[in-house]
Amino acid sequence: MNATSQAAVGLQLIKAGQRVTVRVPATTANLGPGYDSLGMALALHDTLTVESLDTEELVFDLSGEGADTLPRDASHLVIRAMDAAFERLGFRHGGLKVTAQNVNPHGRGLGSSASAVVAAVSAANAMVPAESRRGRDWILQLTSEMEGHPDNVAPAIYGGLALSWQDSDQYSSTRAEVAGTVVPIVAVPDFELSTEAARALLPASVGHHAAAMNSGRAALLVHALTRDPGFLLAGTEDYLHQSYRASAMRPSAALIGALRQAGHAAVVSGAGPTVLVLANGEPEAADILAFITAFTGANTPEVNWRVLKLAVDVEGAKVDVHRR
Numbered sequence: 001m002n003a004t005s006q007a008a009v010g011l012q013l014i015k016a017g018q019r020v021t022v023r024v025p026a027t028t029a030n031l032g033p034g035y036d037s038l039g040m041a042l043a044l045h046d047t048l049t050v051e052s053l054d055t056e057e058l059v060f061d062l063s064g065e066g067a068d069t070l071p072r073d074a075s076h077l078v079i080r081a082m083d084a085a086f087e088r089l090g091f092r093h094g095g096l097k098v099t100a101q102n103v104n105p106h107g108r109g110l111g112s113s114a115s116a117v118v119a120a121v122s123a124a125n126a127m128v129p130a131e132s133r134r135g136r137d138w139i140l141q142l143t144s145e146m147e148g149h150p151d152n153v154a155p156a157i158y159g160g161l162a163l164s165w166q167d168s169d170q171y172s173s174t175r176a177e178v179a180g181t182v183v184p185i186v187a188v189p190d191f192e193l194s195t196e197a198a199r200a201l202l203p204a205s206v207g208h209h210a211a212a213m214n215s216g217r218a219a220l221l222v223h224a225l226t227r228d229p230g231f232l233l234a235g236t237e238d239y240l241h242q243s244y245r246a247s248a249m250r251p252s253a254a255l256i257g258a259l260r261q262a263g264h265a266a267v268v269s270g271a272g273p274t275v276l277v278l279a280n281g282e283p284e285a286a287d288i289l290a291f292i293t294a295f296t297g298a299n300t301p302e303v304n305w306r307v308l309k310l311a312v313d314v315e316g317a318k319v320d321v322h323r324r
Contacts, residue, residue: 011092016054019322020126022119023047025159025313026104027111028184028276029151031225032236032267033218039111039162040225041155041313042184046104046112048078048119052127053095064102065112077113081120081146088142091128105306107192109270114152117143118317122157126319137172139317144171152270159316161225176226178312183279186269187255187292190304193248198271201244214239229280232265236278242268249273251300258295264288285309 026044030036046064053059058079060072070076074083078100086092106112121139136157143157144150144166154162154173164173221235245268246253252273259266259277264284269276277292279285289309296305 011087011090014052014086014091014093014127015129016052016094018127019049019051020123021047021049021320021322022122022126023318023320024115024119024122024156025316027114027152027155028109028186028269028274029111029155030238030241030268030270031221031276031278032238032242032265033214033221033240034151034163035214035238035240036149036151037164038218038221039151039155039164040178040184041159041162041316042110042186043311043313044103044110044308045313046115046119047101048116048123049099050082050123050127051097052093053097055095057095059095059097061097061099062102063100065104066102066106077116078120081117081143082124084146085121085124085142086128089125089128089132089134091124091132093124093127105188105274107194108188109193109268109272109274110186110188111152111156111270113195114143114147114156117146118153118156122317122319126321136316140173141171145169155313155316157316159314160312161222163222176222177314178225179227179229181281182225182229182232182312183282183285184310184312185277185279185285185288185292186308186310187252187275187277187296188306188308189249189251189273189275190306191249191273193271193273195271198245198248201248202241203244206240210239225278229278232278232280233260233263236265236267238267245272251296251303254299255292255295258299259288259291262291264291 025041029039143153150164161176224231224235256266265278
């Protein structure tokens with residue numbers, strides 16, 4: 001909704017001269033068997049700064065990932081999410097200066113769209129008068145509606161490990177601390193796969209046996225991530241989605257299979273094609289990094305992989321309001 005149509009329905013104009021910065025972590029969802037319910041925040045951050053202007057102008061400065069392809073107008077996801085948040089809060093904006101510094105790779109299964117909507121809604125919420133601001137649970141609800149599921153937006157908001165669920169049209173999430181020895185490693189290929197394309201490969205239903213097997217592994221995974229990482233390999237076994245999507249990301253599927261055969265907890269990150277490996281301690285992390293380098297060099301030379309050893313982000317979205 002543009003400023004003119006917003007004004008037509010009687011929304012209040014936010015004050016000019018405000019500046020808000022939001023830092024949001026990348027996220028990895030599913031973690032194997034936790035389809036649409038488990039997600040974890042990663043220490044890889046996008047930064048969004050929004051300043052309200054006393055004009056109707058939109059100034060958009062975009063750098064990093066997506067700088068060559070993403071729009072710099074009202075069609076950008078950040079602007080659309082801010083518009084929706086302001087309207088839900090009973091406000092509208094005039095001109096905006098938006099500065100987006102993108103580090104999170106797009107279309108790779110690391111929650112880039114979730115990071116964008118969480119940053120945008122958090123910024124909008126911080127720019128309305130204090131008495132009209134809402135809490136993080138409200139941000140979860142709105143961003144989950146935008147994304148269609150909470151598994152990425154929840155860890156982006158709260159940090160750590162997010163366990164999320166849905167009752168009718170209500171989204172909820174609770175946060176758990178990840179064991180200190182867990183080291184997330186991501187292998188990001190140079191090709192993209194949209195979430196929509198990945199979801200289209202899934203069957204409409206699965207058998208009761210597969211569902212029961214998957215629920216047991218998902219329960220074990222929560223224990224492995226929070227209490228005993230020795231169970232990470234068993235806990236990351238999936239029966240719902242990864243095998244159906246393998247044909248759309250054969251290099252990733254091959255790497256996952258080889259890593260798991262070698263005893264490492266490798267899964268598809270989100271909808272893919274990024275590979276996530278959960279190491280139990282630094283020695284295993286070093287082994288995984290060496291394994292990925294050797295395997296990809298010998299078996300997928302046509303793919304350029306960016307391999308990152310990360311940490312679990314424990315803070316979630318951070319909002320800084322710059323006073324003048």
